[in-house]
Amino acid sequence: TRIVLATRNGGKVAELRRILAPAAGIEVVGLPADAPEVPETELTFEGNALLKARAIAAFTGLPAVADDSGLCVDALNGMPGVLSARWSGRFGAAAGDRDRANLDLVLDQLADVPDDRRAAGFVCTAALVVPGGVEHCVEGRMRGAVIREPRGANGFGYDPIFLPDGHTRTTAELSPEEKDAISHRGRAFRALAGILPDALAA
Ligand code: ITT
Secondary structure: OEEEEOOOOHHHHHHHHHHHOOOOOOEEEOOOOOOOOOOOOOOOHHHHHHHHHHHHHHHHOOOEEEEEEEEEEHHHOOOEHHHHHHOOOOOOOOHHHHHHHHHHHHHHHOOOOOHHHOEEEEEEEEEEEOOOOOEEEEEEEEEEEEOOOOOOOOOOOOHHHEEEOOOOOOOOOOOHHHHHHHOHHHHHHHHHHHHHHHHHHO
């Protein structure tokens, strides 16, 4: 069975391929170049993940999985949250420049927040939509804290400023496998892989 990844984020594609790869008999394909841009108009991770998966399932006729995710910072009342990709207002910039601008803005906003009040969590909602079949959403979380200076070159997005609870390295300093083992995306997509065979058969 083929499933299509409904994302344009290269960092996510790399992680999703790794995490879903062990699911036997499933071929993961990328988003077709002519696929429609899906505006993220919902206010929840689940709402936006379903929007993206439904649109790409309808466009391709294939089972589609989407990821909506973000960093929720306690001292910013849960922001940037669903706005994580757009936090700095930089649209159309190269992904690396956009990620850097987003991360710099969060660091600025937390400049006066002391070390013991910098708790945050990553959230990932994975949505699966099978054309003419079922829809499923599963969520994964990872708690940690926002540090003061970026560290590490792995991962993407806010990884260089996120220290997972119980760790001394940021998620950008962990190996890809170490990040997958504890990450919001690892948790959500391992749960999704578990229900995939039944969902595709239904
Ligand atoms: P698609 O909608 O095409 O999937 P996107 O990047 O716009 O790509 P989202 O709206 O879900 O996706 O935004 C997720 C943002 O949250 C992402 O751009 C990062 O800034 C941040 N983020 C999510 N997961 C992350 C992770 O594992 N590490 C670091 N940052 C992450």
